[in-house]
Amino acid sequence: MKTTPLELHQMRSALTQAYQGLIDESDLQRNSKQERERAFLSRAVAATAIRRVTGWELRRCAEAVIDGSDDNGIDAVAVRDGAQVWLVQAKWSDRGTAGFHTDAARAFIDGLRLLENRQFDTFNRKLQPFTALLDSALGDPNLKIHLIIALAGNDPLSSHAAAILDRASDEHHGHGPMLSYSLMNTPELLQQLREDRMPDPVNITVRMPKWLRRDLPFTSYQGSLWARDVAEIYELHGSTLFSKNIRQSLGLTRINVGIEKTLTEEPENFWYFNNGITILCDRIEPFYPGRRNPDYPVELKLTHATVVNGAQTVTSIHRAMQETPETVADADVAVRVIALGDDYAGYVYRIAETTNTQNDVYRRDFISLDEKQALIREDLDLTLGKTYVYKRGEAEPVPDSGCSVVQAAVALACAYRSPELAVRAKRDTELLWEAGAQGAYQRLFGEVPSAFRIWRCVQIQREAGKALNALRGRLEGRTLATAQHGDMLITHLVFQLLDLMEIDELEFPIESVLETIPELVGSILSWLIYRVNVNYGSTSFLMSTFTNEARCRELAQMVLEDVRSRVPLPQLHDEHVASARPRHRRPPTVPTLVNAHVVKDGTPLTYVPSNALEMVATQEWLAADERRYQARWQNHRTRPLLWSYDGLAYSVSGLVIRIWELSGWAKAPVAVQGPMRWVVNGDRTLHELAVEWLATQEADEE
Known part of the structure; x- marks a missing residue:
């Protein structure tokens, strides 16, 4: 064969x-x-x-x-x-x-x-x-x-x-x-x-000073570890400890900062205030240095170990040990170790689901236990050399090198044959993880999409987004608001108008397909504005229109027929085209985003150089450690970025300048437009998010 x-x-x-x-x-x-x-x-x-x-x-x-x-x-x-x-x-x-x-x-x-x-x-x-x-x-x-x-x-x-x-x-x-x-x-x-290409399995040895053992239905030990031992295990194995956890470390969240505060200020109370750690493994080999008695220590050799609950505790302990080791070292950490053996697949999901309560847990976190996601990551890596991350807390790849499960799901939702999944993505991406026959997740990932399909859909969705961003610069009022609120429906229509029958094939001409998208987006937007105004009135609420599945289904059918008919495009009314009149000075980006809570606390951001000179000057230093171009957002007016590299808080432009300094860029500009260099979820910059939000406010006022 x-x-x-x-x-x-x-x-x-x-x-x-x-x-x-x-x-x-x-x-x-x-x-x-x-x-x-x-x-x-x-x-x-x-x-x-x-x-x-x-x-x-x-x-x-x-x-x-x-x-x-x-x-x-x-x-x-x-x-x-x-x-x-x-x-x-x-x-x-x-x-x-x-x-x-x-x-x-x-x-x-x-x-x-x-x-x-x-x-x-x-x-x-x-x-x-x-x-x-x-x-x-x-x-x-x-x-x-x-x-x-x-x-x-x-x-x-x-x-x-x-x-x-x-x-x-x-x-x-x-x-x-x-x-x-x-x-x-x-x-x-x-x-x-x-x-x-897979990480090596993790084998660790833990020492419990006192312990309890259970043998049915699985061999398990419950006890405590010293914080210094937990930190040492993380130092040796890093994030590979969490390969079966529903998410990676979330970094400096409010909860995790609280964990560190307890460790450094009240280490004697840590056992009482923290939910502890759950470790699953294939096999446990106990060794008793003294008597085989729960009041005496036991050393447990764990084969193929993974922390399924407590990733945030482990990383917080490691950070706290680096800051004040003498205070943190002897803190007690509650630990459960369970050997599942051949029953691993049947129980890991249930254990992870019922024990993860410390930070907020979202439906997206649990899809990380779906073997399909691991298969997709493997396929993208092996087929295209692209990075695919599907656990919350993992560093998102720069746009050209891969995508996240969120970006893949949004792209696949827009590519779906009917618009309801794109509408759900517009409402809230959390809706894309709903299980069940009518849930979006089963329809998007039930039959595992190929690496070619996922990556090409992401490319198409990104290209449509770029085309819309380019158009927004010369639109205002209701037209601009339509481009903003209707972005997912517009992207869905782009997918429906492209010939994607062979998208799974090796020789699919993706580059020539991408070249057609800007013109297609312009045509779709013009017809969409026309149909919204004609069918629902020129004063209809756009936000509710583009989050209404029935209306979007009607609009999609009409606009597809309009674009395919090749009749002359309807002209946009003058009041919807940007005039040359003076514009008010736009408010600063960061206060705008903080006031509106556009970006959630903990959202990952990626530093992307804005020009070739900047890229050449920084790429070698950035490539040495992926944390160097990753940060997380906190809704703080002056220092909203928590840099993954050092854990410190920076202003948006200040962190860019710091990156330039450490990269050794001697001829770096004195001034910097930081918001244009930080990309949220691999999609839009902070600057673009602020501009879009302000545009919707102006449109609502009109």
Whole structure:
């Protein structure tokens, strides 16, 4: 069976990212570019097969590749535990149809015989590092040789090739099953490549001075830990501790600041004031340094551990320990440890849902437990090299490098065949996480959308947003308010007017599609203004119109027919077009946003340079630590930004200047328009949000 184009694309991308620069290509310099690429990918497949069976690190697997002239049908070699030998023959196909035929099988067995006869000098120089190990292993009475056929394809071995391998296996069974062979094709290779991109499982050891144990239905321990031990665990493992939590650390929220205050000012009361930590794991191995008695300490070795409740407590303890370690160290932290074993999937959601009460918990937090979201993240990473974050508290990627689940859900809602989901997104994005058959979440993510669909929908939605922002600069009054309140419906109509039948295909022409959007947005807006005024009156309330599913359904049907008819566009009335009369000075951005509470406390923001010079000057320093371009909003009039990098509060422009200073930008401007550089939820800048809010107020006054 042929490997699908998507699987082939994912494999090519992952192999290149994993082994570029590690695999020896010095013998390929005279080959054409296409030949070099095919040879590299074939060698990378061989290295992946070695990693699959040995668990070695990538560099060591790359060094195991001996493919080239005089490889005698063997592409990679590994020797482990003195007497375990793996020999790999690998095949890559640009069409995903790599096969293993009789000639390849004979060459493989001939190469094996040369090794058994110690004819190492018949092989190329790449075998030399392994000759001593091979010589020793081949003389070991416990020798086991494993032949691995690694193919970028899904076809089974042909009967003729299998017969050759079976005969060789029979010949080697005189003193027991010494020789075996196996096929490793696309699914198994892709699985290994996916696993390589996942964080390593977390194994930790915790010490409880006093404890209680329960054995049914799960082995569990309840007790307390010293705050210093909790901080040390976080220091070692960081946010990987929270891989199964419904959210990451939320940073400096009001609740978390309160946790730190208790630790630093009343550490003796922390056990009473804090809900504690819940840790789930696969297995618990207890060790009793003294008596096996609850009044004596126990050390618990936890395999595949994750904090499902208490992420905010853990990170707050870590921060407090850095500030006043002598005060915080001996604070008691309540802890529960539960070993779920094979029942993990069935209980993790229920435990996480019922124990998360310390900070506000939203429906969005619980979708992080949906395996579909992990699959989407994996698909976007493997297919497109894009970052996808779906837990509240995770640093949002800069727009070009990925998106969040909120941005993906809004884009998919706008792309939905009818407008009701776009209307819900306009009302409140929390409505997109409603479960059940009629809930938005099932309709958006029930059948897992492909990486191509998600990313391209996000691109289209962003392009429509840019086009609307460009139009807003020359509109005012009711027309401007329509562009503001009707943005989700307009974006929905853009999706309906585009030909997206092949959006899931590798070759979909996304760039040419994006080029058509600005003109399309202008046409839709003109017709939408006309239809709203004609059907509902020129004094109708726009906010209620664009959050009413029935009205939006009617408007969508009419505007789609209007745009498709290609009749001349209706002219906008003069009173809706920006005039040249003097405008009042716009109020400052930050006070405007704070007064209106446009941005919620804790909302993540991303610093985005506004020009090429600024980008070049700051990108290297920013890239070294993602916290450097991330901040969180607090509704404070002078210092509304809490910088993720140092936890301190800054003014909007002051933090930009601080970033410039630390980046070493010697020729940075003296003045800076900070609100234009901080992007909220990967969508609009603080400046744009303030302008839009002021425009709606002006429209309401008129």
